Amino acid sequence: MRLYHQPRTRSTRILWALEEIGAPYDLQLITREEKAESWFRAIHPLGRSPAAMLDGGPLFESAALAWQLADEHPSAGLAGAVGSYERAQQYQWSFFGMTELEAPLIDVARQLWSDEADATAVEKAQARFAANVAPVEDLMGDREFLVGDGLSVADIVLGSVVAFGRIAELAPLPAAVAAYVDRLEARPAMQRARAIQAAQS
Numbered sequence: 228m229r230l231y232h233q234p235r236t237r238s239t240r241i242l243w244a245l246e247e248i249g250a251p252y253d254l255q256l257i258t259r260e261e262k263a264e265s266w267f268r269a270i271h272p273l274g275r276s277p278a279a280m281l282d283g284g285p286l287f288e289s290a291a292l293a294w295q296l297a298d299e300h301p302s303a304g305l306a307g308a309v310g311s312y313e314r315a316q317q318y319q320w321s322f323f324g325m326t327e328l329e330a331p332l333i334d335v336a337r338q339l340w341s342d343e344a345d346a347t348a349v350e351k352a353q354a355r356f357a358a359n360v361a362p363v364e365d366l367m368g369d370r371e372f373l374v375g376d377g378l379s380v381a382d383i384v385l386g387s388v389v390a391f392g393r394i395a396e397l398a399p400l401p402a403a404v405a406a407y408v409d410r411l412e413a414r415p416a417m418q419r420a421r422a423i424q425a426a427q428s
Contacts, residue, residue, distance in 0.1 A: 228296070229253040229280040231270065233262070234424045237289040238277030240387035242423060244296050246416035247378065248303040256427050290325050290384050297380040305380045316374045317381040324385030328363075331356040332388065335397040353398045360389065364401040371410060378414070386411045 230245065232238045232254055245252045261267055262274040270285040271278035278287040286292055297306035307313030334352035338344045363385070366373065373381045390408045392398050400408065411417060 229255055230292075231255050231257040231267070231276060231278045231280075232424075232427070233257050233259070233276040234427050236276040237387075239420060239424055240289050240383055241277045241279070241292045241296070243387065243417050243420040244293050244305070244380070244383050246419045246423075247305065247383070247414075248296060248300045250300055254423070290321055293380050293383050294321070304377060305383070307374070307379070313375055317379050320373045320381035321384040323362075324381075324388045327359040328356065328385065328392075329388045331359065332392045332395075332397045336395060339397065356392070356398045360401060360404060363389070363407075364403045367403040367407045371407075382411060 228245070230238060230241055230252055232242060233256070242254070257267065257276060262271075262276065267278070268274050270280065271287040275287070277289050277292060278285060279292055280286075281295070286295060294306070297303065307315075307317055331352045335349055335356070338349045338352070363373075372378055373385060386408065389400060389404055390411065393400050393405065393408055412421075
């Protein structure tokens with residue numbers, strides 16, 4: 228895989244997945260200006276990061292890329308067997324992270340990173356995030372990972388979303404979710420991904 232990576236974007240979660248897997252990859256740093264160029268738009272039509280070039284062609288969307296990596300490298304143990312309940316749960320939490328948790332965080336970010344933040348809009352989005360993250364808090368009260376006894380693609384997707392919320396100071400995390408993020412951030416693969424990102428920033 229060739230990963231087109233821009234630091235401090237969703238491509239960081241794919242860099243983390245690649246480091247967890249331990250397979251070789253080609254990392255190509257992409258700038259904001261390059262993302263607007265026609266050659267990159269042929270890879271990602273909206274000119275966003277992450278995007279990747281696979282053996283069969285281009286692929287974008289971070290959750291799709293994380294799942295593709297899990298399927299390409301089954302020995303890494305990041306995804307349950309096709310058709311299993313374990314895999315269904317991993318799909319569930321991956322999609323939940325993208326739709327129910329990332330969406331309100333992005334709404335907060337758009338306000339806080341604008342010149343004229345709407346405090347009411349921020350409050351509403353943070354309240355939506357708080358309500359939506361409550362099931363994750365309940366789940367993580369007595370377990371280490373979202374599904375089963377080991378890290379899965381669901382943790383990479385959802386975990387990176389809530390980690391983003393904390394790093395960017397977009398919304399407070401419940402104690403159990405904050406502890407979950409601490410465990411993920413302490414993983415050697417995540418540490419390596421952060422170091423690679425820091426070196427390129």
